[in-house]
Amino acid sequence: MIIKLLIGLILPFLLGFTILSWIDRNKELDLPEQTGLSFLLGISATTLLLFWAFLLPLSHRSFLVGTFIVVFSFLQLLLVDKGRRIRDFVKKCYTVKWPVGQKNIVVLLLLIGLLFKLSYVFVEAGSKPEYSWDASNFWTTSAKAFHYFDRDYPAQALQGVLNLKSHDDYPRQMALSQAWLYDYLGEANDQMGKLLFPVTLVAFLFFFYAQVKKERAGPIALFFCYFLLSAPLFVYLATVGYADFTIAVYFSVGILCFYRWIREKKLPYFWLFSIFIALTLWIKIEGKLWLLLGLILLIVYLYRDYGRSIKEAALKVGQYLSAYLIISFPWQIVIWAYRLEARGEFTSNLGHFSEMQSFIYNSLFVQGSWGLFWFAATAALLVGWHKLINRQNIYLLLTIIMFYGALLFIYLFTGDGWDSMVVSFNRVLLSLYPVMVFTLAVVLPDLNELLWWRRKK
Amino acid sequence: MKRTQLTLLVVLILSIILAGLALLPEKRLIIDKFSVVNENQILLPNSNIDANLFDVCVLELTQAVAYEPGAMLFTSQYFPQFSYNLRFDFDSGPANRLNKIYIYAPSHRAWVGIIKDILIIPSTNGPMPELQRVLFIRSNPWTKIRALSSNFTRYYDPKLGSVFALASPLFFNNSYNVLMGPWIWGIIAILLAVAIGCAIYKPDPIIFKISLLGFIILFLLLWLILDLRNNTYYLKGMRRDASQYWGKSLSDKRGIVNLSSDFISFMRFCDEAIPSDGKIINYVSEKIPGTADGALHHTQLYFNLRPRLNTTKEYYVVYGTEQSKLEIPVQGLKMFKKFHDLAYILTK
Numbered sequence: 001m002i003i004k005l006l007i008g009l010i011l012p013f014l015l016g017f018t019i020l021s022w023i024d025r026n027k028e029l030d031l032p033e034q035t036g037l038s039f040l041l042g043i044s045a046t047t048l049l050l051f052w053a054f055l056l057p058l059s060h061r062s063f064l065v066g067t068f069i070v071v072f073s074f075l076q077l078l079l080v081d082k083g084r085r086i087r088d089f090v091k092k093c094y095t096v097k098w099p100v101g102q103k104n105i106v107v108l109l110l111l112i113g114l115l116f117k118l119s120y121v122f123v124e125a126g127s128k129p130e131y132s133w134d135a136s137n138f139w140t141t142s143a144k145a146f147h148y149f150d151r152d153y154p155a156q157a158l159q160g161v162l163n164l165k166s167h168d169d170y171p172r173q174m175a176l177s178q179a180w181l182y183d184y185l186g187e188a189n190d191q192m193g194k195l196l197f198p199v200t201l202v203a204f205l206f207f208f209y210a211q212v213k214k215e216r217a218g219p220i221a222l223f224f225c226y227f228l229l230s231a232p233l234f235v236y237l238a239t240v241g242y243a244d245f246t247i248a249v250y251f252s253v254g255i256l257c258f259y260r261w262i263r264e265k266k267l268p269y270f271w272l273f274s275i276f277i278a279l280t281l282w283i284k285i286e287g288k289l290w291l292l293l294g295l296i297l298l299i300v301y302l303y304r305d306y307g308r309s310i311k312e313a314a315l316k317v318g319q320y321l322s323a324y325l326i327i328s329f330p331w332q333i334v335i336w337a338y339r340l341e342a343r344g345e346f347t348s349n350l351g352h353f354s355e356m357q358s359f360i361y362n363s364l365f366v367q368g369s370w371g372l373f374w375f376a377a378t379a380a381l382l383v384g385w386h387k388l389i390n391r392q393n394i395y396l397l398l399t400i401i402m403f404y405g406a407l408l409f410i411y412l413f414t415g416d417g418w419d420s421m422v423v424s425f426n427r428v429l430l431s432l433y434p435v436m437v438f439t440l441a442v443v444l445p446d447l448n449e450l451l452w453w454r455r456k457k
Numbered sequence: 458m459k460r461t462q463l464t465l466l467v468v469l470i471l472s473i474i475l476a477g478l479a480l481l482p483e484k485r486l487i488i489d490k491f492s493v494v495n496e497n498q499i500l501l502p503n504s505n506i507d508a509n510l511f512d513v514c515v516l517e518l519t520q521a522v523a524y525e526p527g528a529m530l531f532t533s534q535y536f537p538q539f540s541y542n543l544r545f546d547f548d549s550g551p552a553n554r555l556n557k558i559y560i561y562a563p564s565h566r567a568w569v570g571i572i573k574d575i576l577i578i579p580s581t582n583g584p585m586p587e588l589q590r591v592l593f594i595r596s597n598p599w600t601k602i603r604a605l606s607s608n609f610t611r612y613y614d615p616k617l618g619s620v621f622a623l624a625s626p627l628f629f630n631n632s633y634n635v636l637m638g639p640w641i642w643g644i645i646a647i648l649l650a651v652a653i654g655c656a657i658y659k660p661d662p663i664i665f666k667i668s669l670l671g672f673i674i675l676f677l678l679l680w681l682i683l684d685l686r687n688n689t690y691y692l693k694g695m696r697r698d699a700s701q702y703w704g705k706s707l708s709d710k711r712g713i714v715n716l717s718s719d720f721i722s723f724m725r726f727c728d729e730a731i732p733s734d735g736k737i738i739n740y741v742s743e744k745i746p747g748t749a750d751g752a753l754h755h756t757q758l759y760f761n762l763r764p765r766l767n768t769t770k771e772y773y774v775v776y777g778t779e780q781s782k783l784e785i786p787v788q789g790l791k792m793f794k795k796f797h798d799l800a801y802i803l804t805k
Contacts (some may be wrong), residue, residue, distance in 0.1 A: 113688075120691040127698035129707060131714035136756040145764035152765060160766050164759070191707060230684050235691075265691065371687070372680050379676075383669060384654045450670040 005192055008184030009039075009199060011069050015049075015392075016042025018073040021085045024268040031092040035208030037272065039199065040253060044279050047176035048327065054146070059154030062183030078333075110222045114205075117229045121198045124239040128188040133242035140165045143178030144188040150179075168340035171331055173282045175244045194241050201238045204249045205229075208434060211256045212441045214263075224441045232367040233426055244427035247283045250276050251290050251422055252434035255399055257314075258294070259438075262301055262392050270316070274323035281328040286428065287398055289406045295396060296402060305391065336408065340360075349412050356411060356421060363425055377436050384443030396439045403432045481597035485513060494576075497585045501575040508533070508568045511593040513604040516558040519587040521578060522580055527559050530576040536567040539576055557590075561604035645679075648672040648794040715757055716748045720776060723800040724761040727774055730794040736767040742777030752778075773803040 016038035020029065029037070046065060054062040078084055129142045145164055149157035161175075162168060178193045185192055205225055212221035219420055229235055236246035237245040254276035277294035281287030302313040334340070349356075364374035381388060381397075388397050407428060409423040492502045514529060528546045530539040546560045556578065562568045576606025579586055594600060648671045665762030702710050708725070720741075731737065741754040758774065773790060775783065777799055780792075793804040 040652070058555065116688065117691065120695055123695045123698050127702040127709050127710075128714050130760070133752070133756050136760040141760045141764070144760075148764050149766075155765065160764070163767055164764065191710070230687065232681070233686055371683050372676065376676060376680070379649050379653075379672065382674075383649075383656050385656065445669070446668070450666045450673070 001191075001192065004185050004279075005181065005195065006416075007066075008181045009196075011045040011066050011184075012042035012180075013039045014042065014073045015045050015069045016040065017085075017089075018069075018076045019045055021076065023271050026268075027085075028266045028268055030210045030213075030286050031089070031096060032206040032210040034089065034092075035112070036203040036208075037253070038212070039203040039251065040207070041272075041275070043177050043180075043196070043200070044250075044282065044327075046175060046180055047173045048282070050176045050180060051172060052330065054158045055148075055334075057155060059150065061154075061157075062148050062180055065180075066184075074212075106220060107219045107222060108225050110219070114222070114229065117235060118198070118202065118205075121197070121201060121235060121238050125194045125198050126191065128191060130194060130228065130241055132240040133244060134243070135172060138176035139169060139241065140178060140190050140193070142172070142175035143182060143193065144190075146175060146179035147182040147188050150183070154270075162338055162340065169335050169407075170285060171282045171287070171328070173279070174241075174246060178241075180396075190241075194239075197238050197241055197245060200246060200249055204253070204434070207253060207256075208438070211260065211438060214260070215442050216446075220441070220446075224437060227436060227440075228437045231370050231373050231433060234430060235244060236369070237430060242427065243284050244424075244430050247280050247287065248431040248433060250279050250283060251431040251440075254280065254290075254294060255297075255396075255435050258297060258301075258436060261397060261431065262305065262395060270319070271323075275327070276322045276326040277320075278323040279433075281324065282331065286406075286410065287328070289410065293399070293402050293406060295320065297398060298387060300398065302396065346413055353412065356408070359421060359425065364428070371434075373433070377440060380440045380444050384445070387443040388439070393439075393442055396435065396442065399435060400432065400439070403435075459726050475599070478597060479599035481599070482775060483597050484510065484595035484602060486593040487590055488593070491577075491588065491591065493585070497578060497580065499577040499585075499588055501577070501591065503573055504575050506572040506575075507568055508562070508572055510597050512561065512563050512568075513594040513596040513600055514560040514562050515578065515592040515594060516560070516579055517589045517592065518556040518558070518579065520557075521556045522586045529562070530566075530578070530579045531565075531567070532573045533567060533764065534570045534573070535650055539574075545742055549558065559604040560601070561601070562593075635792065645672060645675050648675070690758070696774070711761065715753065717745060717753065718799070720753055721761065722749075723776060723796045724758075726794070726796045726800075727772075728763050731762075731765070731772045731774075733763070734766045734768070734769045736769065736771045737762065737765060738771055739772045740773050740775040740778070745777045770804060775803060776800045 017034075019041055020034060020038055024034075046069070049065045049068065050061055053065055058064060071218050077083065142161055142164060145161045146157065149160040153160055177196055178190070181193045181196060182188045187293055198317070205228070209221050209225050212224045215221075216224070216351060234245070234248075237248075254273050257269045257273040257276060260266070261273055273294070277291055279287075280290045295398070298317065302316060306316075364370065381400075387393060407425075410428070485508065488501055488504065491499050493499050526547065532539060546564065547558055566622065575591075577588070577591070579588060596604065648668045650669035651667060652672055655662075659665070701713060705713075709718065710722055712721045715721065727737075737759070739754065739758050741758050743751045743754045745753055754778065758776075762774075772793060779798055780801065780803075789805055790803040791805070793802040795801040
């Protein structure tokens with residue numbers, strides 16, 4: 001069982017690694033970035049391939065997609081690239097500098113703490129079958145349907161899944177990624193399938209560490225990784241298979257790649273920004289707003305700081321939208337073609353505006369299972385405002401403000417509004433959380449800077 | 458003296474101090490007259506307990522309960538309704554041979570003055586255990602630590618379910634942790650205000666650094682305490698997973714997470730009985746005693762059954778309701794397969 005699960009996890013990693021070798025031709029990504037992104041990108045690409053396969057009259061689709069991944073990766077990595085990328089990756093793995101080598105007790109404690117929290121996530125996710133409301137009702141039921149229908153009724157598989165009438169218009173990455181694992185496990189084992197989320201968390205931690213490491217020293221980057229895992233809600237949602245965790249990871253990767261692109265002007269980050277933001281729309285329906293948020297960020301940057309011709313700026317917008325067209329547009333066509341019930345009707349809940357503000361305050365600071373985080377975030381933004389409004393960090397601030405605006409928009413003008421806010425606010429807010437932790441890492445001063453007596457010596 | 462010897466000596470002294478704390482005298486009040494109300498609640502009417510004198514409540518059960526969250530509610534001269542202090546007070550953890558559950562009463566802000574009626578919910582999920590007696594104790598530090606360690610604060614989202622984790626502390630009105638008196642938040646607020654003021658007006662960099670450093674140190678201290686508590690919950694969670702789930706079959710585990718192994722057995726029965734192209738109509742009751750409200754009806758039926766194409770005959774899957782009490786037009790429906798009186802399949 002474990003070997004089958006590993007095959008189901010390694011194949012997407014291989015696909016992601018191969019796609020990254022295209023995007024990052026000049027080998028500009030670090031080892032932790034490459035490792036984390038390979039899995040995150042790979043699992044999404046695998047679900048897209050699987051989805052496209054479901055549009056065709058095939059059967060045993062996961063195994064066809066798996067074969068395609070192996071052949072495609074073999075051609076790209078061994079024949080076209082002549083194994084250079086793999087050799088480079090292995091060499092980087094051998095020469096990696098582990099922070100433990102610094103013999104710093106704090107670093108060692110942080111590493112032990114991180115491993116402990118990750119152990120909890122793995123044990124909690126892998127010990128019991130799926131039970132949480134949304135995950136059972138929507139993603140995992142749908143995943144089981146993909147798995148069984150592909151095997152028993154391949155010709156009617158997609159129609160069969162859509163007939164379930166459970167969140168019809170919802171994007172399908174969550175369901176297809178689970179179905180992919182079930183196919184490789186040979187049974188609809190939701191307990192094993194749930195391990196996808198801890199693995200996603202580990203992949204994200206690699207990426208997050210690399211991003212903070214570019215701003216701060218290694219031990220501080222490690223501290224912020226631990227800090228990221230200290231919010232109970234983030235850890236909890238990584239154990240129960242909620243889509244809110246996955247979209248939080250993808251949105252954050254997208255925004256951090258945007259930040260890296262404007263800091264370092266390296267093209268792979270622009271593509272990764274476009275792809276990951278577009279992927280949010282393949283995970284949850286609110287990805288529509290995050291796609292818009294990304295577009296506004298991009299346009300503001302192109303107008304304010306890009307410093308190139310209008311033609312080049314327009315090309316960037318076109319490239320950003322092309323990622324959306326390739327990734328999420330096919331699903332929109334299916335929604336239209338199958339006449340699925342699309343939600344998101346506009347309603348007005350302006351009468352609840354003040355109640356909403358009170359609820360938001362209560363969720364952030366009192367009952368939202370966030371620990372001390374939002375208190376720390378508010379304090380850091382106020383104290384470090386001068387760092388926050390510099391040329392590049394202002395885009396992090398802009399993201400935070402737009403995210404807040406988008407949240408208000410969701411609850412003020414769509415769907416059940418106020419009623420759904422009570423249930424989902426904390427979970428939707430989760431998408432901003434890693435970006436916020438990163439912002440703290442960027443704006444907070446070094447403790448050494450604050451030790452005023454040291455400078456006197 | 459060598460370092461090892463010194464460490465051993467310190468450990469020995471600490472152990473003696475801890476053992477000594479356990480031996481300090483305690484004042485006890487024993488209540489063994491109470492009444493059972495509403496299936497899972499125990500009422501101690503008009504107890505007249507002085508909250509200033511007693512701080513720990515111990516429930517002594519005739520049998521052990523395992524992994525049951527529970528609560529203690531009360532009315533007092535200032536808080537005349539039970540709902541003023543609704544919260545989870547404890548998580549029993551694994552069953553222990555002493556069959557005792559400790560509750561640290563001052564965790565309730567309302568634990569002041571003379572306490573009147575006390576309502577105890579010894580288990581939230583499973584059947585109610587039999588209560589032998591209730592003790593109210595003016596505790597020594599050892600008992601206090603014991604009661605605090607079983608203190609259970611958790612986030613609850615009506616649809617998301619219980620989150621095995623901490624809620625955020627209140628800013629200035631923290632009630633659940635004695636380590637976080639309002640004064641800490643007062644100092645933090647002042648330091649933060651000074652740091653923000655300095656960040657904006659920049660009068661003196663040293664004032665800025667001192668205030669910010671003070672803020673960060675205090676913040677880190679509080680964060681560490683919270684994180685330590687959080688990690689304790691994670692440790693408990695892993696122990697719970699290991700003892701409750703490891704080594705069991707997937708079906709057994711489904712029974713545990715849904716709080717109804719009978720329902721899971723019925724699902725297997727349905728899977729075998731209903732043809733793969735049959736259309737399933739959901740008549741699982743929304744109120745099944747001992748399970749989360751609506752969970753079996755809304756999430757678990759289709760999730761636990763093998764998906765079907767829903768193209769041919771209709772099968773009414775009924776669970777939790779006797780056939781004579783069904784609120785659906787049963788004319789023309791006949792029994793297709795019966796699992797037991799409350800679990801069966803009807804068809805036309």
